[in-house]
Amino acid sequence: MPQSREALQEKRKNLSSWLLSLPTMIWLACFFLVPYLIVVFYSFLTPDIYDVKFEVSLEAYRQIFTDGYLQPFFLSFKLAIYTVLICLLLGFPVAYYMARASEKLKNTLLILIIIPFWTNLIIRIFSWRIFLSYSGVLNEALIGLGMISQPLEIMRTNLAVILVMVYVYLPYMILPLYSVLEKLDFTLLNAAMDLGANEVKAFFRVTLPLAVEGIFAGTLLVFIPALGAYLIPQLVGNQRSLYVGQVITYKVKNIPRNWPMASALSLTLLLMVAILLLIMYAIYRRHLARRHY
Amino acid sequence: MKPSRAKLFKGLNLTAFSLVMVFLYIPILILIVYSFNDSRIISGWQGFTLKYYAQLFSNPTIGEAFRNTMLIAGLSTLISTSLGIMAALGLENKRFKARGGLLALIYTPLVIPDILMGVSLALLFNFTRVNTGMVTVLIAHVTFCISYTVIVIQSRLEGFDYSLVEAAADLGARPHYIFWRIKFPLMLPGIIAAALLAFTLSIDDFIITFFTSGRGFDTLPIYVEGTIRRGTITTINALSTLMIGFTLFLVVITKRIRKILISAL
Numbered sequence: 001m002p003q004s005r006e007a008l009q010e011k012r013k014n015l016s017s018w019l020l021s022l023p024t025m026i027w028l029a030c031f032f033l034v035p036y037l038i039v040v041f042y043s044f045l046t047p048d049i050y051d052v053k054f055e056v057s058l059e060a061y062r063q064i065f066t067d068g069y070l071q072p073f074f075l076s077f078k079l080a081i082y083t084v085l086i087c088l089l090l091g092f093p094v095a096y097y098m099a100r101a102s103e104k105l106k107n108t109l110l111i112l113i114i115i116p117f118w119t120n121l122i123i124r125i126f127s128w129r130i131f132l133s134y135s136g137v138l139n140e141a142l143i144g145l146g147m148i149s150q151p152l153e154i155m156r157t158n159l160a161v162i163l164v165m166v167y168v169y170l171p172y173m174i175l176p177l178y179s180v181l182e183k184l185d186f187t188l189l190n191a192a193m194d195l196g197a198n199e200v201k202a203f204f205r206v207t208l209p210l211a212v213e214g215i216f217a218g219t220l221l222v223f224i225p226a227l228g229a230y231l232i233p234q235l236v237g238n239q240r241s242l243y244v245g246q247v248i249t250y251k252v253k254n255i256p257r258n259w260p261m262a263s264a265l266s267l268t269l270l271l272m273v274a275i276l277l278l279i280m281y282a283i284y285r286r287h288l289a290r291r292h293y
Numbered sequence: 294m295k296p297s298r299a300k301l302f303k304g305l306n307l308t309a310f311s312l313v314m315v316f317l318y319i320p321i322l323i324l325i326v327y328s329f330n331d332s333r334i335i336s337g338w339q340g341f342t343l344k345y346y347a348q349l350f351s352n353p354t355i356g357e358a359f360r361n362t363m364l365i366a367g368l369s370t371l372i373s374t375s376l377g378i379m380a381a382l383g384l385e386n387k388r389f390k391a392r393g394g395l396l397a398l399i400y401t402p403l404v405i406p407d408i409l410m411g412v413s414l415a416l417l418f419n420f421t422r423v424n425t426g427m428v429t430v431l432i433a434h435v436t437f438c439i440s441y442t443v444i445v446i447q448s449r450l451e452g453f454d455y456s457l458v459e460a461a462a463d464l465g466a467r468p469h470y471i472f473w474r475i476k477f478p479l480m481l482p483g484i485i486a487a488a489l490l491a492f493t494l495s496i497d498d499f500i501i502t503f504f505t506s507g508r509g510f511d512t513l514p515i516y517v518e519g520t521i522r523r524g525t526i527t528t529i530n531a532l533s534t535l536m537i538g539f540t541l542f543l544v545v546i547t548k549r550i551r552k553i554l555i556s557a558l
Binding site: 094 | 310380386432503
């Protein structure tokens with residue numbers, strides 16, 4: 001009977017899929033899912049100097065909402081938003097230029113964007129310290145040119161954090177924008193202009209709506225790491241107003257340790273990301289529903 | 294064909310592109326120049342020297358951090374790419390019952406900040422009383438690399454030309470022959486791209502390693518951060534320049550790798 005043979009084949013294919021994916025499933029279950037369950041569990045325990053006491057407590061959550069722990073969340077959120085907006089403003093024209101370049105030039109331009117992206121993160125941050133610090137290159141140059149008399153104190157400010165975050169995450173914005181703009185049919189722009197739209201109007205009515213997917217992808221790729229950043233604020237930021245990533249890290253690394261607090265803060269950050277993703281998804285769905293072409 | 298009339302933006306875009314290029318490359322160039330600067334602190338140009346490169350090669354701690362980095366990167370690339378190949382082949386079957394669940398498991402780590410994976414793994418190792426060190430770092434690196442390797446290899450399989458496999462089967466080729474002689478070679482660019490991505494991610498990682506490495510097991514980023522914190526930065530410029538050189542070698546000089554990388558984007 002051919003039907004049962006097909007069913008048998010289907011079963012065998014399913015079995016081989018199971019066997020092939022099982023190692024990855026087990027790995028991610030053990031080292032991705034289970035750790036988060038432990039985070040939830042630890043967030044309800046009592047801290048000890050190096051470890052935790054297995055006594056149930058809601059202290060960590062109470063502290064988050066009463067002891068000024070929300071401040072780092074606001075700061076991280078604010079600077080991450082700034083970073084996304086600047087990346088979008090800078091990244092869009094760059095991606096647009098790349099997408100309209102000749103085929104041969106395109107690859108070179110891509111490589112130019114990718115090289116810094118493939119350079120070690122900590123080195124790129126470190127290079128900004130040389131550039132921005134009190135006796136660094138920027139100050140030396142500006143004083144040498146007679147533009148300023150006192151060195152600018154940019155290092156250890158929120159401005160430095162935003163600058164370095166834009167520097168580090170800009171390729172994450174450019175690459176997805178480039179990949180949608182490259183597929184964009186530019187004759188549509190000419191058509192819009194033939195029908196009387198000026199260049200600015202054509203951009204807002206034709207190019208931008210067609211690039212929405214890239215804008216969403218880029219925004220997420222920049223916003224998520226910017227929100228959870230530790231190394232950038234740690235190396236160039238103002239140490240008097242901490243970032244969420246720094247607070248979480250200190251709770252784990254500094255003695256006395258506070259695992260429950262680190263866990264509760266992590267879950268709060270996770271919740272923020274989840275809410276953001278849901279909002280973005282809802283906006284995206286509405287955008288798709290409104291699109292009739 | 295009529296040339297585009299979008300003139301205004303064209304000039305604007307070129308300007309933006311040039312500015313961004315300056316922005317992206319100036320710090321790196323300064324870093325390279327300063328690795329030859331004969332000064333112990335961050336300051337103006339004091340004269341040419343190669344002594345920091347000499348110090349770099351005679352420093353045993355840096356040597357050890359370098360070996361640790363390469364060991365972890367090599368092993369985590371091997372493991373995560375192998376797992377990635379298998380999972381991508383498993384996901385090929387669209388009617389696989391656990392497909393949706395597996396995809397969710399693979400994509401979720403990508404939308405969660407790195408630091409949370411670091412904290413959660415640190416907690417896991419604390420809870421299970423495992424001593425942190427090489428093994429825990431390796432586990433962590435494989436965990437964050439898997440998602441990328443599966444996705445890169447799988448995206449290559451999406452556009453796979455199955456008529457080649459069918460033709461081979463019609464001509465009487467056995468399944469394992471078809472796999473190793475036809476399918477695997479066609480998957481290879483995707484596999485190389487995935488492996489390179491995993492390798493770079495592993496070398497680059499600071500935060501997850503910071504949470505999962507014990508005392509006495511430093512990778513290069515961990516060593517560099519510690520050195521910057523202690524303020525003894527003399528060799529870091531030289532070390533950075535060599536690492537940038539390594540990247541340039543990988544991306545620019547090896548033409549084949551470059552082609553694979555571009556096609557994987």
